[in-house]
């Protein structure tokens with residue numbers, strides 16, 4: 001079977017079934033299943049080394065394509081298998097998958113190009129040629145991350161010359177420019193000032209109706225502030241998933257309660 005889906009116009013659901021992630025013989029994540037509802041912000045918390053990043057990078061196949069991981073089980077994006085027995089994703093399918101499911105990393109990684117080009121590059125590669133259409137995408141994406149007012153008069157400046165917080169918002173804008181159905185964020189605010197952090201959180205809240213966000217965060221307060229549902233991972237085990245207020249106020253598992261009480265991690 002080959003995977004072939006066009007970019008969606010709306011938020012996608014993610015269904016993870018019996019997923020196990022290994023690096024060689026090392027099991028980074030024991031078998032787990034999880035459904036992430038479309039149009040929600042889903043948080044993943046847990047101490048260092050618990051498998052959060054491995055899980056996130058498996059959702060868009062990065063761990064198996066780039067990190068040398070093997071993943072057993074199934075992942076479906078809006079009901080369509082993107083990982084599992086018999087699922088083959090060629091380079092073309094992978095490029096489309098990355099457009100449907102954008103990713104933002106802990107360290108901002110703008111392209112060594114202008115602010116404008118950082119945002120326009122992806123849509124242009126995806127086939128948008130008209131200048132007016134590209135201009136509109138650039139403005140819309142930069143407005144969505146609350147960066148437009150700060151950079152609109154200097155779009156030809158290198159993205160590398162922005163502050164760290166601005167660079168991270170630029171990276172999120174670059175992802176949004178491709179109109180994804182899911183955006184994965186791996187501790188996106190870990191190196192950011194409170195104002196940039198607030199703007200990124202505001203962007204997620206504003207856009208979640210049409211984009212599903214999966215957020216790995218080391219800040220429990222951030223999960224409480226923005227996530228609709230949250231999963232707790234511990235030493236390669238998915239302990240539990242619950243609506244965020246339930247997890248923080250009445251976690252069902254004693255290990256979750258101990259972690260939230262600061263007893264370890």
Ligand SMILES: Nc1ncnc2c1ncn2[C@@H]1O[C@H](COP(=O)(O)OP(=O)(O)OP(=O)(O)O)[C@@H](O)[C@H]1O
Nearest residue numbers: 023028046047048049050051052053054055067068
């Ligand atoms: N590329 C890799 N090759 C080998 N082992 C890896 C690789 N990436 C992660 N691991 C291992 O998998 C386990 C889970 O790591 P992972 O980075 O997913 O955890 P994490 O919860 O995201 O941690 P942190 O909060 O520190 O980023 C760890 O034991 C780690 O050493």
